[in-house]
Amino acid sequence: MDWSNTKVLIPGGGGFFGSHIVTKIKKMGAQVLVPSTKNGVDFRREEDCNKVMKEASPNIVINCAAIQGGIGYHSGKQADLFLDNTKIGLFLMEAAQKEDVDKFVNIVAGCSYPGYIEKEELNEEDYWSGEVHDSIFSYGVSRKMSVVYGKALSKQYEFNSIHLLLANMYGPGEKFNPEQSKALAGLIKKFYDAKKEGTPEVVVWGTGKPVRDWLYVEDGAEAVIRAAEVYNSIEPLNISSGVGISVGDLAKTIQKIIGYEGKIVFDTEKPDGALKKTFGTTKMKNELDWMPETSLEEGIKETIDWLDKNYEFAISH
Numbered sequence: 001m002d003w004s005n006t007k008v009l010i011p012g013g014g015g016f017f018g019s020h021i022v023t024k025i026k027k028m029g030a031q032v033l034v035p036s037t038k039n040g041v042d043f044r045r046e047e048d049c050n051k052v053m054k055e056a057s058p059n060i061v062i063n064c065a066a067i068q069g070g071i072g073y074h075s076g077k078q079a080d081l082f083l084d085n086t087k088i089g090l091f092l093m094e095a096a097q098k099e100d101v102d103k104f105v106n107i108v109a110g111c112s113y114p115g116y117i118e119k120e121e122l123n124e125e126d127y128w129s130g131e132v133h134d135s136i137f138s139y140g141v142s143r144k145m146s147v148v149y150g151k152a153l154s155k156q157y158e159f160n161s162i163h164l165l166l167a168n169m170y171g172p173g174e175k176f177n178p179e180q181s182k183a184l185a186g187l188i189k190k191f192y193d194a195k196k197e198g199t200p201e202v203v204v205w206g207t208g209k210p211v212r213d214w215l216y217v218e219d220g221a222e223a224v225i226r227a228a229e230v231y232n233s234i235e236p237l238n239i240s241s242g243v244g245i246s247v248g249d250l251a252k253t254i255q256k257i258i259g260y261e262g263k264i265v266f267d268t269e270k271p272d273g274a275l276k277k278t279f280g281t282t283k284m285k286n287e288l289d290w291m292p293e294t295s296l297e298e299g300i301k302e303t304i305d306w307l308d309k310n311y312e313f314a315i316s317h
C-alpha cells in the first residue's frame with residue numbers, strides 16, 4: 001500500500017497508543033491529521049465528530065479515542081464511561097460512514113471479550129459468547145457496541161470497517177499516574193520508586209494469579225498499520241503477543257530488571273479482575289502474516305528507560 005497518497009485521521013492520536021501509530025504512519029509517508037481535545041474537540045458531541053470528519057475528509061480513520069484506565073479507574077465512573085465511550089465510538093463511525101471514508105479501523109480493547117470463559121486462550125469466535133467481566137463491564141460493553149455498529153453499517157451501507165481487539169499494551173509514553181495506569185505500568189512504578197526510596201516491600205494488588213498477555217506498544221502500532229493495509233473483514237481480529245504471564249511472575253520479572261532487593265507482598269483484598277485473559281494469535285498470523293517481535297524483558301527495559309527520563313511527565317499525564 002502506498003501511504004503517501006493517503007490521508008489518515010487519527011482521533012486519539014495524541015494518546016498513548018495513538019501517538020505510536022501516528023509516528024509510524026507518518027514515517028511511511030501518510031498525511032496524518034490528529035484532532036485534539038486541547039483545541040476544544042469533544043467527540044462525545046455528534047456535531048464535533050461530523051465537523052472534524054467533514055473538514056479532514058480522510059481516506060482512512062484509525063480511531064484511538066476513548067476514555068479509560070486500569071481496573072481502579074472504572075470504579076465509581078461506570079455510567080459516565082459507558083455513555084461517553086458509546087457516544088465517541090458510534091458518533092465517529094457514523095460520521096465516517098456519512099463522509100464516505102474508505103476504511104474505518106476501530107481500536108477495541110480486549111477487555112470487551114467475555115470475562116468468565118475458562119480457556120487457554122480467547123479466540124475471535126469466543127467474542128460474543130459470554131458476559132464482559134464485572135470489573136470493566138461498562139467500558140467493555142460500550143466498545144463492543146462499536147463492533148456491533150460497524151457490522152450494522154456494513155450490512156446496511158456496505159461501510160468498510162475493521163475491528164481490532166488489542167491485548168493490554170505497555171511501553172514508552174504510557175500513563176504512570178496511579179489513578180489511570182494499567183497493571184504493568186503500576187508495577188514498574190512501584191518497584192522503580194521502592195528501589196529509589198529504599199522501601200523494604202512492594203505491595204502488589206490482588207492474588208498475583210491472574211494471567212494476561214502484554215503487547216509492546218510499538219508492536220501493537222505496527223500490527224494496526226498492517227491490518228489497515230491488508231485486513232478487510234468485518235469479523236474482529238485479535239492483536240496480541242499470545243504469551244500469558246501471571247501478575248506474580250510479571251512482578252518478579254520487573255523486580256529483577258529494576259534490581260530491587262526487597263519483598264513482594266500480595267494485597268488479596270484488592271480485586272483481581274478476570275482470572276485468565278490471553279488471546280489467540282492464529283488468525284492474526286494468518287491474516288496479517290505478522291507476529292510481534294519484542295520480548296517482554298526487552299519491552300520492559302525500554303519502558304523503564306523512558307520512565308527514568310520522563311518521570312514527572314509520566315506520573316502526571
Ligand SMILES: NC(=O)c1ccc[n+]([C@@H]2O[C@H](COP(=O)([O-])OP(=O)(O)OC[C@H]3O[C@@H](n4cnc5c(N)ncnc54)[C@H](OP(=O)(O)O)[C@@H]3O)[C@@H](O)[C@H]2O)c1
Nearest residue numbers: 012014015016017036037042043064065066109166168169
Ligand atoms: N493502553 C492499552 O493498554 C490499550 C490496550 C488495548 C486497547 N487499547 C485501546 O486503545 C485506545 C487508546 O488507548 P490509550 O491507552 O492510548 O488511551 P489514552 O492514552 O488515554 O488516549 C486516549 C485518547 O482519546 C482522546 N479522547 C479522550 N476523550 C476524548 C473526547 N471526549 N473527545 C476527543 N478525543 C478524546 C484523547 O485525546 P487528547 O489527547 O486530545 O486528550 C487521547 O488522545 C482505546 O480504545 C483503548 O481501549 C489500549
